Amino acid sequence: MTEQTTYLQLFTIFSKVGLFTLGGGYAMVPLMEKEVVDDKQWLAREEFMDILAVAQATPGLFAMNMASHIGNKLRGVKGGIVASMGVAMPSIVIILFIAMFFHAFKGNIYIEKIFRGVRPAVVALIAAPCFKMAKSARINRHNFWIPVLACLLIAAFGVSPIWIILAAGVGGYLYGRMTSKHNEEHPIK
Secondary structure, X not given: OOOOOOHHHHHHHHHHHHHOOOOOHHHHHHHHHHHHHHHOOOOOHHHHHHHHHHHHHOOOOXXXXXXXXXXXXXXXXXXXXXXXHHHHHHHHHHHHHHHHHHHHHOOOHHHHHXXXXXXXXXXXXXXXXXXXXXXXXXXXXXXXXXXXXXXXXXXXXXXXXXXXXXXXXXHHHHHHXXXXXXXXXXXXX
């Protein structure tokens, strides 16, 4: 974090993220990462990934969670509030604008075609951070089955993601305990 990070910068960056991202919270991740990690270098990539994990496990809207956690990390509670307001403001303004003119566009074939065209792009925007997270999380041939199993349990069997998160947390804790115990018994020389 740099000392020059101001509330105005936080609001501006997160307003830009909120304004130029279609598809919800997960589609915002690449732009947030580019702005906060690559361009401004306010956070290290590892810190960003940690915040991403916490934001996924925190109740509420994902984009708001990301903004509030990043803002809090950079400027405390006020920074979290400012970043959250920044990410939410464009959506609020756009939704109000659409609501004012919704009846005029309702049933318009061109608007429907635009939305049909946007949907595949949104899927790609959501998929891109998933692949990036897999790379950062060191998914390899030994542990690739964990996210695959989690997806199957959620999609095919309707298991609540809360149970998946809890099981992953307990499993990670137990694995960490086992490997640390093994390393103590068999130190590398």
